[in-house]
Amino acid sequence: xxxxxxxxVAVAALHAVEALGVERVAIVxxxxxxxxxxxxxxxxxxxxxxxSSFQHPFYxxxxxxxxxENCVGLPLAAGSxxxxxxxxxxxxxxDMMRWSPQLILVSAGFDAxxxxxxxxxxxxxxxxxxxxxxLAEVADRAGAPLVSALxxxxxxxxLCESVEAYLRAQL
Numbered sequence: 288x289x290x291x292x293x294x295x296v297a298v299a300a301l302h303a304v305e306a307l308g309v310e311r312v313a314i315v316x317x318x319x320x321x322x323x324x325x326x327x328x329x330x331x332x333x334x335x336x337x338x339s340s341f342q343h344p345f346y347x348x349x350x351x352x353x354x355x356e357n358c359v360g361l362p363l364a365a366g367s368x369x370x371x372x373x374x375x376x377x378x379x380x381x382d383m384m385r386w387s388p389q390l391i392l393v394s395a396g397f398d399a400x401x402x403x404x405x406x407x408x409x410x411x412x413x414x415x416x417x418x419x420x421x422l423a424e425v426a427d428r429a430g431a432p433l434v435s436a437l438x439x440x441x442x443x444x445x446l447c448e449s450v451e452a453y454l455r456a457q458l
Contacts, residue, residue: 296392296436297328303390304334313388313431314338317376317418318396318439319406321350321360325394330355336386338379340372342399342406363399365407369414372399380421387429391422397440397449405441412445412452419456433457 296314303309314329316322316339326349329335336357341350343362350360361375383391397415399408426433435453440446 294324294328296394297325300329300335300392309389310334311386311388313383313391316394319398319408321347322394323347323349326354326358330358332357340375342408345406363408366409368409369411372410372414373417380425384425384428388431391426391431391433393422393435394438395435396438397446400442400445400449402442402445412448415449416452416456419453423457
């Protein structure tokens with residue numbers, strides 16, 4: 288619907304399951320927009336679980352309710368800060384750890400940053416660092432590769448700071 292012409296993360300997840308025999312793929316999507324394209328592609332697929340946090344209501348006005356049981360929408364009200372972000376993700380990350388994915392794919396959108404002009408969420412680079420650290424811990428405990436694809440961020444300084452914090456937290 289205008290942001291992703293090719294949904295690389297969904298294509299990778301489907302390829303991992305269908306061609307490589309991976310049984311459990313986790314897709315994590317944090318962004319100001321709901322990952323509607325990913326959800327459409329993986330909805331109902333038993334080997335893939337999809338979690339997406341996003342500003343709601345906001346374009347593309349999807350994610351609530353989810354399309355299938357393997358998809359979870361984590362809507363955040365405009366103005367939501369890191370505390371709200373962490374509170375919706377903490378139980379998801381615990382569930383993901385119990386599920387023990389064999390591959391974790393991340394649609395990493397940094398346009399939820401407080402300085403980003405596109406949306407109205409109020410995350411900071413510290414929140415993205417927290418997410419990076421949490422995902423690295425899940426991947427480490429599960430023995431799963433963690434692959435992130437950059438998907439958004441329109442304030443270039445905030446984008447640079449956020450990506451750096453997210454990646455450094457995984458070291």
